[in-house]
Amino acid sequence: MATFAVHYTYGDDTETARDTVRPEHKDFLAGLHESGRLRVSGPVDGGALLILEGSSADEVAALLDGDPFRREGLIAERTVREWTVVFGGLK
Numbered sequence: 409m410a411t412f413a414v415h416y417t418y419g420d421d422t423e424t425a426r427d428t429v430r431p432e433h434k435d436f437l438a439g440l441h442e443s444g445r446l447r448v449s450g451p452v453d454g455g456a457l458l459i460l461e462g463s464s465a466d467e468v469a470a471l472l473d474g475d476p477f478r479r480e481g482l483i484a485e486r487t488v489r490e491w492t493v494v495f496g497g498l499k
Contacts, residue, residue, distance in 0.1 A: 419484040
């Protein structure tokens, strides 16, 4: 499996909606973490950074399509990039 860095940029004026959906979003992410797919995640610069394991960028994107934040249209932009870890590790 490869490592992927995913950046979410939240849509304008979505803070209230994100607060409402956040418990379901966190449960979704907790499930990915428990399965070993999501290594770490957290808020950054008006969005979030998620580090996941997957076989391809398309596979990771498809996995994240189930995120309630995406379902509710709260993510304005999502980028998925393969990330080669050179020093340190998440394992």
